[in-house]
Amino acid sequence: MFTADLTRQEALPPAAIEAVNAVLQSGRLHRYEPLDNAEPETAALEREYANWQAAPYCLALASGGQALQIAMRAAGVKPGDPVLANAFTLAPVPGAIAAVGAEARLVEINEDLVIDLDDLAAKADQAKVLMLSHMRGHQCDMDALMEIANAAGLIVIEDCAHTMGATWRGVKSGNFGHAGCFSTQSYKHINSGEGGLLTSADPEFMARAIVLSGAYMLYERHGARPSLEVFDPIRLNTPNMSARMDNVRAAMLRPQLLELDENIRRWNKIHDRIVDGIDHLAKIRLPQRSSKKHYVGSSLQFIVKGLTPAQGEGLVADMAARGIALKWFGATEPKGYTSSFDSWEYLPEQSLPVTRAILDGLFDLRLPLTLDDDDCDLIAAHICEALEALAQAGGIK
Numbered sequence: 001m002f003t004a005d006l007t008r009q010e011a012l013p014p015a016a017i018e019a020v021n022a023v024l025q026s027g028r029l030h031r032y033e034p035l036d037n038a039e040p041e042t043a044a045l046e047r048e049y050a051n052w053q054a055a056p057y058c059l060a061l062a063s064g065g066q067a068l069q070i071a072m073r074a075a076g077v078k079p080g081d082p083v084l085a086n087a088f089t090l091a092p093v094p095g096a097i098a099a100v101g102a103e104a105r106l107v108e109i110n111e112d113l114v115i116d117l118d119d120l121a122a123k124a125d126q127a128k129v130l131m132l133s134h135m136r137g138h139q140c141d142m143d144a145l146m147e148i149a150n151a152a153g154l155i156v157i158e159d160c161a162h163t164m165g166a167t168w169r170g171v172k173s174g175n176f177g178h179a180g181c182f183s184t185q186s187y188k189h190i191n192s193g194e195g196g197l198l199t200s201a202d203p204e205f206m207a208r209a210i211v212l213s214g215a216y217m218l219y220e221r222h223g224a225r226p227s228l229e230v231f232d233p234i235r236l237n238t239p240n241m242s243a244r245m246d247n248v249r250a251a252m253l254r255p256q257l258l259e260l261d262e263n264i265r266r267w268n269k270i271h272d273r274i275v276d277g278i279d280h281l282a283k284i285r286l287p288q289r290s291s292k293k294h295y296v297g298s299s300l301q302f303i304v305k306g307l308t309p310a311q312g313e314g315l316v317a318d319m320a321a322r323g324i325a326l327k328w329f330g331a332t333e334p335k336g337y338t339s340s341f342d343s344w345e346y347l348p349e350q351s352l353p354v355t356r357a358i359l360d361g362l363f364d365l366r367l368p369l370t371l372d373d374d375d376c377d378l379i380a381a382h383i384c385e386a387l388e389a390l391a392q393a394g395g396i397k
């Protein structure tokens with residue numbers, strides 16, 4: 001029986017707790033409260049994240065979902081506009097598209113859990129913006145994608161909620177498209193409970209995003225902003241949408257940024273150890289990753305092909321009895337975060353048979369850093385046993 005807690009986060013580093021205490025002591029929690037000559041935590045986070053990400057501009061926001069919304073608005077998405085998005089993503093992505101009044105047009109994925117570039121090329125003329133979600137850390141061939149996008153004049157906004165710190169050809173995820181959107185919600189790579197970051201190299205785009213985020217007329221106090229004259233044509237015709245981050249969250253994130261590279265190494269050790277224990281199984285398919293890709297193994301996916309709904313439910317139940325809350329994207333009723341495109345009833349109905357077939361066999365496990373080697377080995381052993389039992393009982397294809 002597996003008894004470790006798969007939802008347990010690590011405690012925040014002592015430096016984060018001290019920094020939060022200092023902000024609380026000061027009483028200056030709002031990002032625009034002046035700090036007699038000192039740099040506010042939120043501005044410092046923007047400066048440091050821009051530097052870490054190797055992006056010229058960075059804006060700290062209230063959530064990852066707000067980063068997606070502000071990015072679409074700053075890119076000029078208007079109510080009624082179609083926005084392309086890969087069909088395998090998390091609910092905040094179609095939610096952000098709905099929040100700006102746009103209409104999601106979904107693109108198929110393939111068995112490596114990335115956007116299907118042929119389907120993208122076929123649909124590229126249907127929208128001005130592609131919201132590309134690197135769901136569960138899987139990045140497509142970014143060079144091939146940008147070629148399609150550039151040829152079609154498609155603006156790419158990257159949802160990097162699961163790829164903070166990941167690279168393609170050595171370039172950080174989020175730096176290929178027009179903007180990168182990151183989440184600092186507890187289940188992502190740095191943890192402030194809720195929070196988001198938006199990066200870009202386009203000065204006008206970032207000026208609009210900063211004003212949209214609710215800068216009042218205090219955008220001068222931002223930590224990684226374009227020069228002030230860029231704001232002149234933007235400041236009065238861009239609405240304030242109040243999506244700011246506060247100094248408390250920024251204070252707890254800055255020390256975590258210093259540990260992120262080491263934590264990525266730890267995540268990959270956990271991920272790869274479990275994969276080593278299950279990749280001999282003939283019944284499953286693990287998403288393949290190009291050697292150009294450096295991933296962050298903060299979660300694990302495998303596909304079991306030819307499952308009936310009853311077998312899928314049976315596998316989830318068997319794993320639960322072993323103490324492991326395996327998630328399944330094939331369930332008819334969405335549970336927790338595993339909702340899929342056909343449960344988002346507010347979207348126009350669309351047919352994505354390839355994605356549906358993949359999701360029907362797709363299992364998912366988030367991997368907290370609190371897992372040790374024995375935990376990893378036990379998880380792998382349980383997955384092997386449960387699949388063996390399933391194969392013997394009914395014979396999965």
Ligand SMILES: *Cc1c(COP(=O)(O)O)cnc(C)c1O
Nearest residue numbers: 063064065090092159161183185
């Ligand atoms: C978490 C997440 C988001 C949004 O982040 P929040 O900070 O929760 O709003 C966006 N996309 C994906 C794929 C996510 O997992």
